[in-house]
Amino acid sequence: MSMTISDNMETVYQKPATLTETPMHYCPGCGHGVVHRVLMEVIEEMGIAEQTIGVAPVGCSVFAYHYMNVDMQAAPHGRASAVATGVRRVLPEKYVYSYQGDGDLAAIGTGETIHTVNRGENILMVFVNNGIYGMTGGQMAPTSLCGMVTSTSPYGRDEHVMGHPLKITEMIAQLPGAYYVARHAVHTPTAVRKLKKAFKTSFEMQKQKKGTCFIEVVSNCPSGWKMTPVEANDWMEKNMFPYYPLGDIKVPATMK
Amino acid sequence: MSEIQHDETPKLMKGNEALAEASLRAGLQAYFGYPITPQSEILEYLAEKAPEHTEVVVLQAESEIAAINMVYGASGAGARVMTTSSSPGISLMQEGISYMAASELPCVIANVQRGGPGLGTIQPAQGDYFQATKGGGHGDYHMIVLAPSSVQEMADFVFDGFRLAEEYRMPAMILADGALGQMMEKVYLPKAGTLPKKETPWATVGKTASRERNYITSLHIESEKMETVNLHLQDTYRKLKQEVRCELTNTADADIFLVAFGLSARICNKVMDIARAKGINVGVIRPITLYPFPYDIIASFAGPAKMFLTVEMNAGQMVEDVRLAVNGKSPVYFKGRMGGMIPTPEEIMLEVEAMSEKQQNLNQSAGYL
Numbered sequence: 001m002s003m004t005i006s007d008n009m010e011t012v013y014q015k016p017a018t019l020t021e022t023p024m025h026y027c028p029g030c031g032h033g034v035v036h037r038v039l040m041e042v043i044e045e046m047g048i049a050e051q052t053i054g055v056a057p058v059g060c061s062v063f064a065y066h067y068m069n070v071d072m073q074a075a076p077h078g079r080a081s082a083v084a085t086g087v088r089r090v091l092p093e094k095y096v097y098s099y100q101g102d103g104d105l106a107a108i109g110t111g112e113t114i115h116t117v118n119r120g121e122n123i124l125m126v127f128v129n130n131g132i133y134g135m136t137g138g139q140m141a142p143t144s145l146c147g148m149v150t151s152t153s154p155y156g157r158d159e160h161v162m163g164h165p166l167k168i169t170e171m172i173a174q175l176p177g178a179y180y181v182a183r184h185a186v187h188t189p190t191a192v193r194k195l196k197k198a199f200k201t202s203f204e205m206q207k208q209k210k211g212t213c214f215i216e217v218v219s220n221c222p223s224g225w226k227m228t229p230v231e232a233n234d235w236m237e238k239n240m241f242p243y244y245p246l247g248d249i250k251v252p253a254t255m256k
Numbered sequence: 257m258s259e260i261q262h263d264e265t266p267k268l269m270k271g272n273e274a275l276a277e278a279s280l281r282a283g284l285q286a287y288f289g290y291p292i293t294p295q296s297e298i299l300e301y302l303a304e305k306a307p308e309h310t311e312v313v314v315l316q317a318e319s320e321i322a323a324i325n326m327v328y329g330a331s332g333a334g335a336r337v338m339t340t341s342s343s344p345g346i347s348l349m350q351e352g353i354s355y356m357a358a359s360e361l362p363c364v365i366a367n368v369q370r371g372g373p374g375l376g377t378i379q380p381a382q383g384d385y386f387q388a389t390k391g392g393g394h395g396d397y398h399m400i401v402l403a404p405s406s407v408q409e410m411a412d413f414v415f416d417g418f419r420l421a422e423e424y425r426m427p428a429m430i431l432a433d434g435a436l437g438q439m440m441e442k443v444y445l446p447k448a449g450t451l452p453k454k455e456t457p458w459a460t461v462g463k464t465a466s467r468e469r470n471y472i473t474s475l476h477i478e479s480e481k482m483e484t485v486n487l488h489l490q491d492t493y494r495k496l497k498q499e500v501r502c503e504l505t506n507t508a509d510a511d512i513f514l515v516a517f518g519l520s521a522r523i524c525n526k527v528m529d530i531a532r533a534k535g536i537n538v539g540v541i542r543p544i545t546l547y548p549f550p551y552d553i554i555a556s557f558a559g560p561a562k563m564f565l566t567v568e569m570n571a572g573q574m575v576e577d578v579r580l581a582v583n584g585k586s587p588v589y590f591k592g593r594m595g596g597m598i599p600t601p602e603e604i605m606l607e608v609e610a611m612s613e614k615q616q617n618l619n620q621s622a623g624y625l
Contacts, residue, residue, distance in 0.1 A: 020469075053333065053460045056473075065471040071460035073332045074473035076355050079325035085458070086329025086337070087460065089313045090286050094462055114408070115318035 016044040020069045027134075029229020031219030032061050034186040035128055035195070039097070040068055042199040052095040055084045059101035060134040078109025080151040081116035084123045095206055097124040103133045107166040113172065120177030120211035124202040127169065127214065130221040131240060139225035142166040145239055150224070165243060169216040173250040179211030181250040185218045187233045191246070201255070210252065218244045260415050262444035271410040272437040273428070274445065275340070275366060276301035278297050278411035282418050283446035283460075285335040286313035288326035290345060293378040294434035297366035298340045320345040324352030324365075331361040332472040334419060334459030340366040342434070343384050345374060346392075353427055354393030358474030358485070360458075360492075362421035364414060366400070366430040368437040371596030382435035382518060385573035388431045389547045396486055398493050400428040401546040403517040407441035410487070415446050422454045424496055431546060433569065435519050435598065493548075502550035503542040509540025510539030512611055513557055515578050516567040519598070524567055526601040527608060536612045545573070554581035561619055563611050564588040567604055569597070 018040035026032045043049050047072050056064040059078035065072035075083040079097040088096040105113050105127050116125070132150055133139040139152040143165050147156040157165075173181040180202060184195040202213035218240050220232040221248060227235060248255075258527075269277070276298045279287065289299040302314045313330070317323035323339050330337040341349065343405050346367045356363060366389065371381035388401045400420045402413040410432060417428035463469040476482040485605035505522075506528060507513065514524040521542040531538040541557070558564070564586055575590045582588050593599045593608045 027395075051462045052466055053462060055329070062475060065469075065473060069337055069463070069469055070470050071463045072471040073460055074359075074471070075328070076325060076351055079321070080326075081324035082322040083329035083332070085315075085322075086286070086288065086326035086331075087325070088329075090316060090330045090337070091461060111318055112322050112411045115322065194532040202309050245545070250499060 016041050018044040018049050018069050020067055022066045024067055025063060026060065027218065027223040029219065029222040029232060030060070031130065031186045032128060034192060035126065035217050035219065036064065038186065038192055038196045039099075039199055040125065042196055042203065043070065046084070046200065046203055048095050048203065051093070052097070053087050053091065053118045055080045055096070055099040056099040057089065057104040059104045061099055061101060061128065062135065064099055076236055078104050078107070079112055080104065081109065081121070081123070081125060082112045085116055085119070085121050088121055088123050092122075095203055096122075097126060099126045100128070101134070102127070102129045102131065102141045102143040106166050110168070113168065114175070117172040117212045117214060118175045120179070122206050122209045123207060123212060124199070124216045125212060127216040128219050129216055129244065130219045130224070131165070132221045132224040134174070134221045134224045138221075142168070143244075145243055167244070171215065171250060172214055176213055177211050178253070179252055180205055180213040180249055182248045183216040183218060183244060184244050185236075185241075185246055187220070187236060205252070218246065260412050261410055261450045263446045266439055266442045266444050269407060269443050270297060270440050271407045271432065272297035272436060273301050273370065274411040274443045275414055276406045278414040278446055279338050279364070280305060280309055280312065281446050282414050282451045283336055283449070283453060284312055284338055286315075286330040286337040287339065288315050288317050288323040288330070288337070289315050289339050290320045290323050290341065291438070292342045292345045292435050294370060294380070295366070297341045297437070314565065320348035322351065324349040327363050328352055328359075328603050331363045332359070332460050334461055336422075336453060336457035338364040338366070338414075340368065342368045342370045343372050343381070346384060346387070350393035352385070353399065355397055355425050355474050357397035357399065357489070359472050361423040361427070361472065362418070362422060362425055363425055363427050364417040364430065368506050369431065369433040371594065376433060377596040380436070380519060380598065381570065381594065381596050382433060382520065382569040383571075383573070383594065384431065385546065385568070385570060387550065388429050397489060398547050399426060399562070400424065400496065401429050401431050402428065403544060403546050404436055405518050405521045405542065407436070407439065407443045410436055410446055411443050413553055415451050418451060420499060424492055426492065431518065433519050438459060443569060446624060463548060466547045497548045499542035499545060500548045500550050500553070502553045503544055504541070504553070505540040507539035507541060507557060509514065509537050510557070511537045511562060511615060512608060513541050513562065513564045514567055514608075515541045515543070515554065515564055515574070516603075517546060517574060523599060523601055523604065527604045529603060530605050532606050536608060538608060543574070549577050549581075551577070551581040555583065556580060558582040560585065560587035560622065562586045563615050565604075565607055565611060566590050567599060568592045569599070570594060
């Protein structure tokens with residue numbers, strides 16, 4: 001469908017050029033599309049698209065490189081931050097970000113996550129936490145809440161058997177290499193604006209080679225949670241946010 | 257193959273150190289590794305030399321898994337990159353190697369083998385032949401596999417490895433062993449600045465306005481597309497056959513062929529001398545590229561009056577390829593030691609003498625003599 005916009009109309013909002021024309025495969029109501037957009041808006045607005053290399057994970061956002069219009073690499077499951085390390089070390093003046101989900105970053109990639117931050121790699125690590133394995137059909141994630149029903153915890157997550165939901169963001173914030181650590185969401189316009197600011201701050205700090213910036217986005221999974229998008233956001237606010245509270249976790253003195 | 261230019265004056269070096277120094281002279285841009293015996297000297301050497309080579313990234317990773325994925329990232333960003341390890345560590349890298357092969361990313365990986373399976377032993381072995389040449393990781397892929405048999409080749413094959421890896425856009429493995437890594441020998445090091453680097457227009461270095469974005473992936477969800485990718489890889493492997501290399505010693509008049517790679521081939525050369533002094537015409541076939549394997553060269557020596565003995569430091573791995581090459585035209589025997597034990601010339605000689613006696617009897621009864 002084509003649409004003609006008359007000459008006297010002003011464009012006030014449009015898709016950033018840093019997103020491709022490819023329709024996203026995400027389920028209705030999923031937060032990934034918004035996180036993608038916010039990240040790519042920041043890259044466009046900062047004018048750094050030509051200096052930016054992204055690393056995509058395995059999981060729901062495995063096709064991120066189809067949507068993000070920058071040079072990208074697709075990492076093996078859990079290894080995005082190691083791949084990003086390789087990129088950033090040989091291109092020390094470029095901007096590098098990794099984009100991972102909870103299974104990728106906080107289960108199979110825990111070792112890479114911790115050591116990447118511990119080295120203070122000058123990258124932005126984007127961590128989208130929706131407490132479930134969406135791509136594989138709704139299995140328990142390291143961040144699934146206690147009592148949460150998933151296809152591999154059909155009677156609810158029993159923390160005595162299956163372990164506790166992992167607050168990996170608080171964990172890595174303890175490391176000296178972590179420079180800026182914050183937890184955000186994309187369920188309201190206000191939350192989106194805050195996330196955008198956090199991404200922008202992260203890239204600014206990356207330019208100054210301050211260390212690892214780590215931004216968690218608590219998100220939803222209407223399909224995996226078996227809820228409507230509205231129900232999912234409501235459930236997220238009531239259940240995910242108390243355990244994974246939003247806000248800054250570690251901020252440099254210059255920002256305080 | 258292209259000729260490597262060497263220093264005029266030799267040095268006395270350990271195999272691991274010669275490999276490390278050669279990598280710097282080959283224009284290495286990044287090294288990611290993790291300590292494991294018997295190859296830790298490579299990381300140690302590069303770490304020590306790092307201040308003289310500030311343009312080279314040298315990073316000790318938290319694991320071999322992280323190391324190979326750093327190699328993936330750096331190679332995808334267009335850098336000349338290497339990692340090294342020994343058998344158990346190479347096992348950990350298999351996932352990343354499969355991804356790199358699928359994504360057509362060049363790199364050099366050295367495996368200074370030790371005895372296995374499991375944690376095994378730190379003594380030299382050749383038990384990773386199957387893993388190196390037949391895949392190792394998942395899916396239909398291959399690496400270029402170069403098997404050095406001297407400290408000189410530990411150095412030279414870094415140059416050959418990078419050249420071939422970049423030409424064919426695939427990982428190249430140097431399949432050495434603990435003895436080659438640890439022993440000291442005279443080596444004429446390759447000259448620095450003599451290995452040109454191919455352009456990497458596919459690399460992720462930042463999308464410019466003049467081109468579409470580059471992305472590196474091995475995911476092709478449509479099976480038709482995935483098959484196309486596979487067909488392309490297989491096409492590359494077919495082209496790679498022109499790079500096959502094999503050293504032939506005294507094969508023209510040989511009745512018995514010893515087939516061995518790496519350290520085993522050195523021992524076989526000794527056996528050949530002993531056998532020839534006793535009047536047994538032994539020749540040595542040393543595959544240098546284990547992938548692509550010199551099937552045609554070996555096949556050209558097969559015939560009813562000939563015999564083959566494959567000697568390996570494993571339970572019999574390359575012998576399967578020798579049998580494929582010989583294709584029933586000659587008997588193929590095997591002598592191997594495992595678990596870090598190195599076969600002696602004397603015990604191989606016992607096999608050769610037994611074969612020779614059998615050959616005399618067979619040839620007499622068949623009328624060949």
